[in-house]
Ligand SMILES: Nc1ncnc2c1ncn2[C@@H]1O[C@H](COP(=O)(O)OP(=O)(O)OP(=O)(O)O)[C@@H](O)[C@H]1O
């Protein structure tokens with residue numbers, strides 16, 4: 001296995017007195033889709049928010065492209081090349097689709113490259129192209145998720161983190177969204193850290209996976225192997 | 240009829256002042272969701288910034304009243320207030336970012352008291368005469384205008400309304416058409432999402448305080464052109480009225496704050512002209528109560544959507 005682009009080492013995070021992560025370690029290999037599966041409250045969102053710098057860890061290290069980024073503020077982490085489409089999408093509802101995408105490219109200086117990224121986003125999600133002038137809050141749930149992903153892509157990240165892209169989306173659209181995730185990974189070669197409760201789908205598209213249980217990594221491995229694991233089958237794949 | 244027109248004109252001039260101050264309340268509420276009760280005192284500091292810088296700056300243009308000198312005084316008061324606003328946020332509010340909003344609110348009241356008492360200590364408690372930076376006089380209308388020639392419109396009023404209009408248009412451009420303005424709007428919609436886009440929240444908050452305080456500083460000078468008596472407590476009443484204006488327009492909504500300011504100014508003028516000057520303040524606060532009862536989101540505000 002080649003050196004990881006993102007390396008999380010013994011990360012611990014707490015909310016006040018409540019400890020949410022107890023020393024977890026993850027290695028994300030460049031160019032792969034890596035999935036973090038786990039039940040409600042396992043600490044998946046906490047993990048992503050800590051990597052993005054929104055939460056400060058109580059212990060451990062986050063190393064990205066061989067540089068220690070632990071404790072940097074969120075805007076500096078975006079500048080280093082990690083983007084996130086957060087849980088619940090968090091699109092800017094009163095801004096237009098176009099403005100949302102420009103917000104995604106907030107730190108980028110070159111107008112030309114920004115336009116190229118926007119074309120790329122529209123190529124992946126043609127539906128957004130038809131709705132550029134529309135207020136983002138009026139998009140359907142699925143479209144909002146597409147916008148959240150496209151917006152994260154606009155920073156031209158080296159690593160994209162997706163927090164439950166299937167949350168609250170019509171089942172037929174979930175498939176589309178996952179196809180897009182695969183397409184982004186394959187065509188742009190973008191490294192993706194995917195958080196999902198829908199373990200079936202997530203394991204299907206990913207190259208490597210971790211299982212998180214109440215703040216601890218309990219299992220990791222190739223998806224094909226994990227899917228044979230009786231405990232995983234019972235807990236996440238519906239038997 | 241001409242009397243009514245006269246009241247409208249008076250109301251428009253006073254309403255412009257409220258509009259400028261109200262914008263600061265609403266912008267800060269937009270990004271931080273709390274009422275900066277010290278904001279009215281920044282308006283007072285704007286008047287005093289003008290008071291102290293005017294002799295030097297007017298001297299550059301011969302010392303007497305001049306438009307160029309007045310413009311310079313206005314800009315310097317705005318800049319001084321912008322710096323003060325940024326300092327207030329950095330020193331008093333930023334350390335409390337993770338604390339409950341009530342803590343910040345009480346701190347704001349404390350900052351307000353500090354500026355008022357400090358103002359009395361430094362500037363003296365007695366009212367002072369604001370220097371004459373423009374030659375204010377009633378504009379003469381030709382007698383051929385008939386009944387309209389009896390209207391009293393002062394140069395000061397025209398300048399106040401005109402400057403307010405210009406400042407509002409500049410603000411509109413900044414908020415709607417610049418990258419920083421867009422970040423400000425994004426931040427007010429969802430701070431976490433904005434920071435995930437690479438927005439430096441501290442920088443945008445500083446910028447917001449700078450703009451809001453500069454507007455209040457402008458209001459301080461523009462008021463003093465019309466009513467050249469300034470004192471360290473002048474921000475209390477004006478600040479409260481502007482706060483009511485911001486709530487009336489829909490707190491967090493910038494055009495709403497401007498509209499609310501104008502409406503409160505007009506209401507006051509009509510009450511003074513047609514009812515009884517002593518009812519002016521009570522009626523303004525009655526408006527606040529009515530708005531809170533019947534349309535808490537204000538005239539232009541959208542009801543806060545529950546975040547999922
Ligand atoms: N702001 C907070 N304050 C206190 N505790 C929190 C906070 N946010 C999360 N937690 C707790 O931390 C733990 C991990 O939460 P987290 O949101 O990371 O889980 P998750 O795996 O993303 O769950 P879900 O699948 O429901 O999104 C949970 O026990 C949760 O109750």
Ligand SMILES: [Mg+2]
Nearest residue numbers: 044045046087
């Ligand atoms: Mg979660």
